[in-house]
Amino acid sequence: MTNRSERGGTVPSDARDAPYTDPLAFGQRLQLLRTRRGMTRTVLAGLLGRSPSWVKAVECGRLKTPRLDAILRIAEVLRVRELSELTGDQGTRVDLFVGPGHARLPAVRDAVNAFPCDTAEQAPPTAELRSRLSGAWRARHSSPNHRDVVGALLPGLIRDAQLAVRQADRAADRRAAQSALAEVYGLGQFFLAYQPDAALLWRVAERTMVAAQESEDPHVIGVAAWLAAQAHRDSGPAHFDAADTVTIETLRFLETLLPDAPDDVLAITGALRFEAGHTAARRGDSGTAWRHWDTARAVADRLPSGYYHPVTSFSRAVMGAHAVTVAVELHAGGESVRQAAAADAVAIPSRPRRARHRIEEARGYRLDGQYEAALATLDKAFETAPETIRYNGHARTIVLEQSESKSPARRKRAARLAVKIGLLAA
Structure with missing residues (x-):
């Protein structure tokens, strides 16, 4: 995210x-x-x-x-x-945490900025929208260049979901359409993340929250909160409290539903619980971070063994990757490497999520001083999902750092990777 x-x-x-x-x-x-x-x-x-x-x-x-x-x-x-x-060196204008603008960004921006007032066009049934959304999530998880695939689908999905909300006559139909619209905007946040248009991403994040509240769907509300919490946390330490507020308040709402909750509500609850741990780790609060991780793992254990949440990737399989993230954010190099050895990256079915896990592993190796292993792991991330590493600031930081290494072999390997991810011209 x-x-x-x-x-x-x-x-x-x-x-x-x-x-x-x-x-x-x-x-x-x-x-x-x-x-x-x-x-x-x-x-x-x-x-x-x-x-x-x-x-x-x-x-x-x-x-x-x-x-x-x-x-x-x-x-x-x-x-x-x-x-x-x-x-202060204007000759060192390296944008660390924002990737390049994707070629499909203008079309997605136009779709977000437009609003369909022409009621002559008939909105598709909500069931059709849901089917297209499911296909879009499957395409995202299976594609190495997932932004390209999602960016091609988003303009039509945004337009049709907006039409469905406008044309819904009954309250139940309107709630169902708002639920679909919230998920479409959520998919849009995955596309927009780390692209050079923060204002557009925040506008979409706010629309996601509004549509989710209108839907009255606990699962959709949880997803919107999960995305908003990440947006706040990634804005920097001054916004950690806002991330916690969104996460904890939504958890209070969802956890009352858990005794009879379906798998998707259970999964988004577990995902939010891990997000609370992620923010605690960013703060450097080790005890709180691992307590939240333990709670999230207990939720994951209640899910079917093959279950995989289509938005957050929450599942039993991803908990090992989450443990690596906690250790890395706590800047515990040895623990990061130990957790990476215990995690099974192959068990993660989503290509972008698997690539992100490889990047977290690379961060752990870097913290542990294993720079060659860090670069080798970033190569694996690139092979899995090139677009994930191209837009990841941590990966870009490691590559840039090792391009100045005293080791000629590491400098050469880092330079090759820098060309692949667009930090250097070929």
Whole structure:
């Protein structure tokens, strides 16, 4: 699922010189970005594996500008969109957490911005919309270039779902149409994630929530909340509380339904419980993160062995991948590698989700200092779903970092991967 991090603001006039020759300028930028993200020195230090005094010394200019690998780790933790926001070097305009604009983005944007007022066109039956949606989710999970497939389907789905809502005469029909519309917008969020139009993604996220509430469908409400929580969390530490609010309030609503809940409601409850753990891990709260993971695993164990949620990928099979994510977000390199060894990537049927798991594994290897293994795992991610790695900021960070490695072999391998994912021209 989906980054909308805050942009850095105006840099003080005395911080405009090249930071690689002026350590104070780099430190000022670091302090500015840290405070704008609502993060204390102690929290930043913990996430970096450093001491608060080290962060203070860098910010005050008593220490030299860190090496590239440390700069990239800082950029990752602070969710800095363009590396130049942190370094001040306008020749280093690397957009870390936003991928390229997809060729189908304009058509999807036009469909979102339009609204069908011409009632002469007949809306398709809701059952037909549901069938098309199921086909779209299957195509997304099976395609290596899933954004291309989904981007081709979205304009028609958005138009027809909007028509279905407008033309519904009875309350029950309108709720069913709103349910389909919410899921269409949810699919749109997967397409828009990490693309260079944050305003469009947030507009779609809000429409998803509104349509879900109108549908009165617990499963659809849960999916909308799951997507909104991710959007808030990926906006940076200042938005973690908003992510928790959406997640916990929706869990309170859904968990009252669990004794007799169908599999889809059970699955979205488990997915939301893991999202709470994911946000806790981002905060560095290990105990809370793993408690939420344990609760999510208990929910997964109640699902049929072959069940796989079509939106969130929640299932028994994905819990190992979720454990890797928790360990990685806690910056526990050894634990990340141990969890990666225990997880079964092959059991994950979705190609984009499997590729994302490989990227999380690569992050774990990087934390553990196994840089060759990290690059090899990113190669596997590319083979599984090229579009997933092309739009993933963590993968881009690792590749960029290793392109400056002291090892010629690693530099060469990173350069080849950089060309594949579009960081470097062929």
